Amino acid sequence: MDFRFTPEEIAFRQEVRDFINRELPPATREHMLRGKSPTKEMVVEWQRKLNARGWATPEWPVEYGGPGWTPAQKYIFREELQMAPAPQPLAFNVNMCGPVIIAFGTEEQKKRFLPRMANLDDWWCQGFSEPGAGSDLASLKTRAVREGDYYIVNGQKTWTTLAHWADWMFMLVRTDPNAKKQEGISFLLVDMKSPGITVRPIITIEGGHEVNEVFFDNVKVPVENLVGEENKGWDCAKYLLGNERFGQARVGASRERIRRLKALAAETLDGGRPLIEDPDFRRRITEIEVELKALEMSVMRVIARETKRRDTKPDPTTSVLKIKGTEIQQAVSELLMKAAGPYAWVDGDPDAEGSNEWDVAPDWAFGLAGIYFNWRKQSIYGGSNEIQRNIMAKAFLGL
Numbered sequence: 200m201d202f203r204f205t206p207e208e209i210a211f212r213q214e215v216r217d218f219i220n221r222e223l224p225p226a227t228r229e230h231m232l233r234g235k236s237p238t239k240e241m242v243v244e245w246q247r248k249l250n251a252r253g254w255a256t257p258e259w260p261v262e263y264g265g266p267g268w269t270p271a272q273k274y275i276f277r278e279e280l281q282m283a284p285a286p287q288p289l290a291f292n293v294n295m296c297g298p299v300i301i302a303f304g305t306e307e308q309k310k311r312f313l314p315r316m317a318n319l320d321d322w323w324c325q326g327f328s329e330p331g332a333g334s335d336l337a338s339l340k341t342r343a344v345r346e347g348d349y350y351i352v353n354g355q356k357t358w359t360t361l362a363h364w365a366d367w368m369f370m371l372v373r374t375d376p377n378a379k380k381q382e383g384i385s386f387l388l389v390d391m392k393s394p395g396i397t398v399r400p401i402i403t404i405e406g407g408h409e410v411n412e413v414f415f416d417n418v419k420v421p422v423e424n425l426v427g428e429e430n431k432g433w434d435c436a437k438y439l440l441g442n443e444r445f446g447q448a449r450v451g452a453s454r455e456r457i458r459r460l461k462a463l464a465a466e467t468l469d470g471g472r473p474l475i476e477d478p479d480f481r482r483r484i485t486e487i488e489v490e491l492k493a494l495e496m497s498v499m500r501v502i503a504r505e506t507k508r509r510d511t512k513p514d515p516t517t518s519v520l521k522i523k524g525t526e527i528q529q530a531v532s533e534l535l536m537k538a539a540g541p542y543a544w545v546d547g548d549p550d551a552e553g554s555n556e557w558d559v560a561p562d563w564a565f566g567l568a569g570i571y572f573n574w575r576k577q578s579i580y581g582g583s584n585e586i587q588r589n590i591m592a593k594a595f596l597g598l
Contacts, residue, residue, distance in 0.1 A: 208271050215279045222248050223285045231284040232459070233563065234535070234570050236409070239322070239364050245286045246319045255317045256293045263301055263309065264317050270502040281451030291323040291361075292316040296369040299386065299435050303427035312367075312388070326356040326370030326389070326413065327436070333358070333579075335586075336371070336436065337380040341415065343372035343387060345422065345429075350374075350387060352395075352418040358580070362398050362411040365391050375430050386432035388424040395419075403576075405569025406546070440582060447581055448524035450495045456531045457488060463563060464538050474538055487530050494523045515594035518587035525577040525584065536571045539564035543571070 204212070227241045237245075249255040257273045259265030268276070280287055288294075297316050300308050315321045332338040341354025352372055362368070368389045375383030389396075395418040401410045427435050461484065464475040474480055501516050536543045542564035578584045592598040 204271065204275075208269075208275060211272055212275045212279060215276055218252065218254075219279060219283045219285055223283060228283060228285065231286070233565070234456075234567065237286040239361075242286045242289060243319050243322075246288050249288060250318045255288045255319075256297065257288075258294060258298055259301060259313075259317075263313055270505040274498065274502055278451035278454075281449060282455045284452065284455055289319060289322065291325055291365075291369075292319065292321075295325060295439050296323050296388075299369070299426060299439050302438060303386070303435050305423075307423070308388070308426065321366040322361070322364050323367045323369060324359055324362045324365035324391075326359060326362075326368045328358045329355060330357055333583075336582075337384070337433070339371055339373060339384065341370070341372050342376065343374050343385060343420070345374070348422050349419045350422060350425070352387070352389070352415045352420055355412060355414050357410075357412045358401070359398075359411045359413050360409060360580075362391070362413050363400065363408070367391060368413070369426075371432055371436055374432075378430065381433045383430050384432040384436070385429050386426040386435040387420050388426060389418065389420050393418050393420070404572045405566070407569070407573065409573075447577070448494060448498050448520040449528060450491065450498060450524070453487075453491050453524070453527050453531055456528075456535070457484065457491070460484065460531060460535055460538065463535070467538050467540075480534070480537070483530075483534060487527060487534075490523065490530075491527055494520065494527065497523070515590055518582075518590045518594075521581060522578075522584045522587050528577055529574055532567075532571045532574045536567045539567045543567035 223245065224241070227237060227245065230241065231237060246255050253264075253266050254276065256263070256265050257268055257276055261267040266272075277287070293316060297313060300312055304312075312321070316323065326341075327336055327339075329339050329341060332340065339354075341352065341356065343350040343352045345351075350372070354372070356362075356368075356370065359368075368391055370387050370389055371384050372387055373383055374385040377383070391398075395416040397414040397416070399412050399414070400408045401412055403409055426432075461475060464480065464484075465473050467474045469477055497516070497519060501514060501520065504514065504516075539561075542561060543566075545564060546566050546569060582590075
């Protein structure tokens with residue numbers, strides 16, 4: 200199997216790179232180079248630029264606004280964004296809920312929601328995990344009882360990323376409590392301004408507000424906001440999670456961080472010599488680079504298969520990409536923190552007046568310890584890596 204890019208794909212990569220270099224705001228690039236997550240304003244501004252270019256929804260069919268790219272072009276686009284680095288199009292909109300509506304939604308839902316998703320006129324969040332139903336998602340208990348033209352929703356979601364920014368939520372609810380776990384679940388679209396919704400912040404270990412718990416108290420959701428069939432929401436969930444796990448490989452992001460790590464290690468002294476000259480440090484970087492190359496080849500194999508697939512069933516190989524991709528990202532964050540040494544514990548904005556009590560701390564070291572601890576979550580969300588191993592055992596070994 201030949202994994203080399205064609206001359207046309209190489210030219211496409213340059214086109215994407217030129218666009219990013221020309222259009223990405225310098226402040227956004229610098230913010231992300233420091234390892235910080237982009238602000239809401241940064242994501243919205245950038246996605247609207249991509250949408251004006253026709254590039255905000257790479258995974259969507261042409262008839263719904265997609266660019267008509269091949270799987271290889273989609274990979275190149277995603278990799279170039281990660282290496283810039285630039286904000287990704289909001290995954291909740293364009294990689295998760297959008298494809299589900301395209302595959303399972305009504306024509307009315309497609310006309311109503313898809314254009315606004317692409318232009319980020321509406322910010323979506325994901326209501327899947329619950330207390331006691333995270334990795335074992337099918338154990339969810341949030342209820343939706345139909346009363347006339349509405350579902351009445353009661354329950355709680357947790358670890359809901361950026362719910363405090365969201366206009367809408369796509370969520371899983373139990374509509375048949377007597378059915379088996381994977382049955383009796385439905386997929387609903389919920390306006391976050393609906394009466395009865397309460398969003399409470401969960402402050403993560405590094406002091407950030409990224410995730411939330413969301414409570415539903417007799418929330419009325421129009422029946423027209425049901426995606427697919429009632430009690431068949433697990434099919435939507437499996438389809439969505441397959442797309443989510445593929446994106447978690449993040450080869451380009453890891454490649455950019457390794458490049459940055461090498462540059463910083465060349466400037467950082469350890470015992471009077473550059474850290475990059477330390478044999479153990481160099482060995483660990485090399486090991487990660489080998490693993491990243493193997494991951495990239497696995498991604499390319501999945502891409503090659505995608506060109507021949509005719510069904511929408513999730514590819515179990517995405518579980519492999521999710522496991523190794525998140526492990527590599529965590530390993531790189533550990534080496535970045537090691538390069539910073541004690542300065543990794545300095546937090547705040549290095550450009551803010553009076554924010555840096557340690558004048559000798561390099562700007563790039565700010566907050567690296569917080570990033571390292573926050574990224575422990577990567578092997579949990581999207582289905583924990585332990586659950587992914589179970590999926591692989593069933594799919595590949597028949598266990």
